[in-house]
Amino acid sequence: MKEVYFYATCLVDLFFPDAGMAGIQLLRQAGVKVIFPEGQTCCGQPAFNCGYWEEARAVARTQVALFPKDLPVILPSGSCAGMMKVHYPELFHGQPDEAQVRAFSARVYELSQFLVDVLDVKLRDLGDPVKVTWHSSCHAVRDLGLKGEPQALIGQLANVELAYLAREYECCGFGGTFSVRQPEISGAMSCDKASDAESTGASVLLSTDGGCLLNVNGTLEAKRSPLRVQHIAEFLWERTRAR
Amino acid sequence: MPVEHEIHFRDSAAKALLDPQLRANFRRAMDGLMSKRLAQFPDPRDLQDLRDLSTAIRSRSLLNLPELLEQFEANCTRNGIQVHWAETCMEANELILGLLQSKGAKTLVKGKSMVSEEMHLNDFLEKHGIEALESDLGEYIIQLDGETPSHIIMPAIHKNKDQIARQFSQKIKDAKYTEDVDELTAMARKVLRQKFLDADAGLSGVNFAVAETGTLCLVENEGNGRMSTHVPPLHIAVMGLEKVVARLEDVAPLYAILTRSATGQAVSTYFNLITGPRGEGEKDGPQEVHLVILDNGRSRIYADPQLRATLRCIRCGACMNHCPVYTRVGGHAYEAVYPGPLGKILTPQMEGVGARHDLIHGSSLCGACAEVCPVEIPIPEILVRLRREATHEDAGSNVAGKGTGRTFSEDWAWRLWAMVHKRPSVYRLATWFATRFGKALPAGAPLIKDWTRSRSKPVPAPRSLSERMRAEGGPHV
Numbered sequence: 180m181k182e183v184y185f186y187a188t189c190l191v192d193l194f195f196p197d198a199g200m201a202g203i204q205l206l207r208q209a210g211v212k213v214i215f216p217e218g219q220t221c222c223g224q225p226a227f228n229c230g231y232w233e234e235a236r237a238v239a240r241t242q243v244a245l246f247p248k249d250l251p252v253i254l255p256s257g258s259c260a261g262m263m264k265v266h267y268p269e270l271f272h273g274q275p276d277e278a279q280v281r282a283f284s285a286r287v288y289e290l291s292q293f294l295v296d297v298l299d300v301k302l303r304d305l306g307d308p309v310k311v312t313w314h315s316s317c318h319a320v321r322d323l324g325l326k327g328e329p330q331a332l333i334g335q336l337a338n339v340e341l342a343y344l345a346r347e348y349e350c351c352g353f354g355g356t357f358s359v360r361q362p363e364i365s366g367a368m369s370c371d372k373a374s375d376a377e378s379t380g381a382s383v384l385l386s387t388d389g390g391c392l393l394n395v396n397g398t399l400e401a402k403r404s405p406l407r408v409q410h411i412a413e414f415l416w417e418r419t420r421a422r
Numbered sequence: 423m424p425v426e427h428e429i430h431f432r433d434s435a436a437k438a439l440l441d442p443q444l445r446a447n448f449r450r451a452m453d454g455l456m457s458k459r460l461a462q463f464p465d466p467r468d469l470q471d472l473r474d475l476s477t478a479i480r481s482r483s484l485l486n487l488p489e490l491l492e493q494f495e496a497n498c499t500r501n502g503i504q505v506h507w508a509e510t511c512m513e514a515n516e517l518i519l520g521l522l523q524s525k526g527a528k529t530l531v532k533g534k535s536m537v538s539e540e541m542h543l544n545d546f547l548e549k550h551g552i553e554a555l556e557s558d559l560g561e562y563i564i565q566l567d568g569e570t571p572s573h574i575i576m577p578a579i580h581k582n583k584d585q586i587a588r589q590f591s592q593k594i595k596d597a598k599y600t601e602d603v604d605e606l607t608a609m610a611r612k613v614l615r616q617k618f619l620d621a622d623a624g625l626s627g628v629n630f631a632v633a634e635t636g637t638l639c640l641v642e643n644e645g646n647g648r649m650s651t652h653v654p655p656l657h658i659a660v661m662g663l664e665k666v667v668a669r670l671e672d673v674a675p676l677y678a679i680l681t682r683s684a685t686g687q688a689v690s691t692y693f694n695l696i697t698g699p700r701g702e703g704e705k706d707g708p709q710e711v712h713l714v715i716l717d718n719g720r721s722r723i724y725a726d727p728q729l730r731a732t733l734r735c736i737r738c739g740a741c742m743n744h745c746p747v748y749t750r751v752g753g754h755a756y757e758a759v760y761p762g763p764l765g766k767i768l769t770p771q772m773e774g775v776g777a778r779h780d781l782i783h784g785s786s787l788c789g790a791c792a793e794v795c796p797v798e799i800p801i802p803e804i805l806v807r808l809r810r811e812a813t814h815e816d817a818g819s820n821v822a823g824k825g826t827g828r829t830f831s832e833d834w835a836w837r838l839w840a841m842v843h844k845r846p847s848v849y850r851l852a853t854w855f856a857t858r859f860g861k862a863l864p865a866g867a868p869l870i871k872d873w874t875r876s877r878s879k880p881v882p883a884p885r886s887l888s889e890r891m892r893a894e895g896g897p898h899v
Contacts, residue, residue: 187887189843193853194880196887217890218846227789230810234840241844309713322790350746354786360873361784363436366876367750368786397877412656 182212183293184252186242188259189221190389191410192398195255198389198410202255202290205416213253216245224262225355227270236270243267243276243283252287255412257319257387260289265322287380290412292388295328304324304336306418312342312381314372314395316388317350329411336418342379346371353394369398377406380412384408431780433752438896439654440521440771444580448752451579455743458686461796470661475681477798483667487724488665490633491715497636501698503711504661511541514716518543518625518658519550521712527552527622533650535627535644536574536737537660537716540759552766555621557646559607566593572753574760575684575739580752614646624708628661629736630676632672634669638713640694643679643687645834648694658706659696661716664724664733676736679796684738688813725820728807732767739764741791741801746785756781763791767804775812776826782808853886 183206194255203213222242223235238306242263248354254260264287271280294300300367317324333341352358352368359365371393376384384406386392396408438444463469483490495505508514522530530547532538532554544554544565556565560578563586566570571577578586583601590609591599597609618624624648630639638659640647651657667673681687700707723729734828742748753761758769758781766785770778772871795801811819812827842879860882865874873880885893 192887193882194857196883198888199887200890203893217888218844219888220846220849223843226839228834229832230806230807230808230813231836231840232810237840238843249744315695317786317788317790319438321742321793330745332589350788350790351620352746352785352786355781357786359869361432361435361747361873362749362872363432363439364750364784365786368440368746370876371750393880397873397880400878401876412565 180210180212181298182214182248182250182286183213184248184250185213186222186246186252186254186259187215188254188256188389189392190259191255192219193391195287195410195413196391198255198413201410201416202253202412202413204420205294205300205412206253206292208274208416208419209300211298214250218245220405222257222259222262223270224266227262227266228355232270233383235329236274238259239263239270239280240276243280246283246286247333250286252283253290253293254287255290255387256389256411257289257316257323257325258390260292261322263287264325273397274385285370289323289328289387291329291332292323292325296329300332302332302335302415305420305422306336306338307416308338308340309383309413310340310379310381311385312344312376312379313347313384314344314351314376314384314386314391315348316386316391317348319387325387329385332411332415333385333394334348336415339418341346343377344372344375346375351391353390354407355390358394366398366406367395368387369394370402373398373402373404373406382406386410428782429757429778430518431756431784434757435747435755435784436757438751441595443582443585444752445750446462447580447582448749451473451576452743452749455686459587459683459740459743460686461685462682462688468643472675472679473798474588474835475675476736476796479667479672479676480736480797480875481731483672483864484664484724484730484733486668486848487666490668491663494631494633494636494666495715497633497634498713501636503636503638503696503713506713506714507717509717511716513717514541514660514714514718515543515546516659517714519547519552520657521656522547522552522623523550525622525657529621530625530658531617531621531654532556532558533624533626533640533647534561534577535625535660536571536759536761537572537627537662538625538717540662541660542869543717545658554625555614557617557644557650558642559644559646563589563616564612566590568757572749572752572761573742574737574762574764580754586671614649618649618653619710621650621654623656623658623660624652624654625660626651627653627842628665628713629660629680630673631661631666632668632670632673633666636697637697638694639673639677640696641677641690641692642694643685643691645692647853648692651694651696652707655709656697657699657711658714659711660714660716663717663720664727664735680738681819683794683796705889714761719822722820722822723771729771729804729821731799732804734764734799735764735768737764738796740794740796741799742792746790747786748786756784763801764799766802767808769801770812771822774823775808775821776823776825776828779812779827782812850888851889853882855886856882 226235563578815825
């Protein structure tokens with residue numbers, strides 16, 4: 180039986196635990212044994228992006244140490260997976276443990292990426308007809324290099340209609356600390372994303388990333404929109420779980 | 423160390439966001455430019471091939487920059503182009519003033535040049551009694567209003583047709599009000615034609631400088647570049663020292679990707695190759711051609727292997743056109759000569775990373791800029807590097823203003839963050855509190871206050887995933 184590690188990420192841990200649970204269940208449903216190591220905190224991206232690399236490294240080291248076995252590490256986030264896969268080698272460049280970190284980075288996958296590219300899962304839709312829309316997380320696409328895996332998973336669901344955003348690939352304005360350092364610009368971007376999503380006529384906006392979801396959800400709630408957001412893992416699990 | 427006169431991108435951007443006309447002008451213009459660019463690159467593989475080639479050419483040129491500059495100067499001199507070097511903008515301004523004064527020149531007609539903007543040449547010359555008239559239509563429009571360019575390629579893009587119609591009717595002598603673009607253009611053309619004929623000297627920028635031939639390449643659409651460089655008896659060109667390429671054949675791919683990335687054109691209307699003043703027996707062209715090569719911090723950027731990528735830039739402006747921040751706030755909000763993503767990496771390196779801390783944090787790091795950059799400048803990576811430089815004083819670093827963006831509060835915030843996140847027991851305690859009492863945090867608390875300007879308060883789940891997994895006791899190691 181295939182075994183993997185699951186890394187929740189701090190945003191999923193704190194704000195979207197259902198999405199984390201769903202991710203684990205999706206993997207189990209695909210016949211994979213999931214190991215959820217204790218001691219998970221944060222990948223270190225906030226400090227890394229702000230230039231505080233020593234602090235980011237100190238945290239990243241404790242996280243890498245949680246995954247000693249040569250198993251895939253699955254994250255329900257494109258941004259954090261991008262951090263661990265693409266930016267850890269930068270962060271640890273020239274450090275004594277660089278080789279060990281690089282070996283870890285090579286094992287990192289975003290959840291939908293792993294479900295499609297490695298497991299090649301076939302989903303059976305058990306839900307009612309619904310129209311959804313999709314926001315592509317910048318880091319999932321541009322850092323990690325997702326090539327439409329989440330959309331492919333949604334496409335497998337017979338009763339789900341995917342309505343595309345007019346600006347699917349435009350940033351939602353989250354950007355980590357950007358959202359509070361530049362709240363006006365970030366808010367304007369978030370408002371535009373929310374309006375774009377509303378005009379698709381979908382009832383749910385899906386994404387791979389907790390940051391984007393938290394941001395757009397905040398805007399939708401502030402404007403009392405009926406549109407809700409959901410992490411793709413939670414959505415897929417809801418649609419496919421045997422009842 | 424706190425920096426004096428810190429410029430607040432946040433404030434000026436917030437102001438711009440409240441201007442619906444400005445936002446509409448930029449959104450419409452940038453949407454147009456993005457779709458035109460896309461139409462020029464129907465095959466992503468062809469685009470990638472051209473980007474790879476262009477990146478390689480620019481990287482190789484920079485690798486051999488000192489040698490190429492020497493070769494370029496020698497060949498220019500052989501062609502009769504007189505080369506001058508300026509370390510600072512002030513030196514460059516003085517050089518140009520000296521040249522103009524030595525010829526008794528009172529009027530200078532200018533083709534578009536961002537380096538001259540960098541030097542604030544117009545103001546400088548005006549103070550010394552020399553009129554500098556912009557002849558690029560966009561530059562002419564903003565000069566009428568005493569504005570600076572809001573985009574490096576389309577300097578007046580913040581204005582729409584109606585605004586320009588009103589402006590022309592007020593500012594151009596005997597002009598009638600019209601919203602007809604052709605008529606508006608004809609008005610400007612009439613004024614400029616006479617200026618070209620009357621001007622004592624012409625000034626232009628340089629898009630590519632070819633080392634093996636000593637040639638200045640000038641890309642333009644309006645013919646004003648050719649007029650500025652060929653009609654007046656004296657032509658002065660200004661360029662940043664990074665503009666040089668080794669061979670003439672290097673220019674073709676760079677030109678192809680420049681016009682496509684910039685304005686979505688397969689070719690520009692004019693492409694000028696300037697290789698010296700009027701030759702014997704020739705009937706047109708200037709009697710003298712001078713070239714001012716400006717450093718202004720570029721050598722310092724060049725010295726850093728990672729930051730050197732900044733100098734690959736061919737000034738197409740695609741990063742601006744595709745930037746979700748630029749599209750919403752426009753170019754003036756940056757309070758910098760070079761706005762947008764390019765400006766965010768270039769300006770702080772020239773003016774100091776602490777002094778322009780506002781710019782290096784004015785990005786969500788979405789990466790849309792790097793994705794379209796024709797010479798693959800890793801803009802988000804460089805931004806992160808500059809954020810690090812701003813807050814740390816790395817002994818090996820050469821970056822202007824390193825460490826001057828450091829604040830006591832931010833230092834401590836990240837130390838505290840690391841203390842929590844590298845100790846699972848502390849993190850567990852922190853999340854326990856957040857899940858139980860997060861809801862009770864006042865909306866006026868730091869960070870939450872800024873978050874909730876336009877959003878609802880984020881509420882942690884009742885129990886964290888880690889806590890639930892511990893309770894489930896199942897899939898642990």
